[in-house]
Amino acid sequence: MTSIAAQPYDYELPTSGKVALVIIDMQRDFLEPGGFGDALGNDVSLLQAIVPTVKKLLEAFRKLGLPVIHTIECHAPDLSDCPPAKLHRAKSGLKIGDEGPMGRILIAGEKGNGIIPELEPIEGEIVILKPGKGAFCRTNLESILQEKGITHLLFTGVTTEVCVQTTMREANDRGYECLLIEDGTESYFPEFKQATVAMLRAQGGIIGWTADAESVLRSLENS
Ligand code: C5J
Secondary structure, eight states, X not given: OOEEOOBSSOEEOOSXXXXXXXXXXXXXXXXXXXXXXXXXXXOGGGGGGGHHHHHHHHHHHHHHTOOXXXXXEOBOTTOTTSOHHHHTOOOSSOOTTSEEBTEETTXXXXXXXXXXXXXXXXXXXEXXXXXXXXXXXXXXXXXXXXXXXXXXXXXXXXXXXXXXHHHHXXXXXXXXXXXXXXXXXXXXXXXXXXXXXXHHHHHHHSSOEEEOHHHHHHHHHHO
């Protein structure tokens, strides 16, 4: 049996079942100026730091032939899947659906809504378009995981305390063994990232495990 050196204790890789890499919302809308994150008043440059680490993990999963799941937070052009509570939440700046420098903010198919070029999905990888913060909300993610026999999920992406944490909690409640890769996730608020990492693995791993990318890669390569 192979395990990953993790907190609060080692994470066992599946002997039956499969592990997948989940890359949450690594989109221009969150990482580049002129997108949704910027419109909400955030310093988007903070999120760039994890791109090389997520790329390294993505390349390792591809090389090992292991499944990769990308998610994209987006809405239909007519906003029919965007509840007023989400649409009207920000008080200033561009809102969801407004025309921005990279196309309409957070709208599927617009340039700004796409995954950044460094991490672009390739054929065969799963891409989940999600209108919510969690990737299980109004998507077919759960049935895809069941169909593919995936039981263990390793999480990366942005932002740690919003879409990453929400999805990890949803997955944990559905019975998946979840691990957050600490240097593969980032927030606009460093203190929120630290708090999220601490709370997910507290109480004996109440939501799951956390580990660094090197520990994950070392274990996967030896498994
Ligand atoms: C946010 C996300 N923060 N991907 N989305 O609105 O975390």
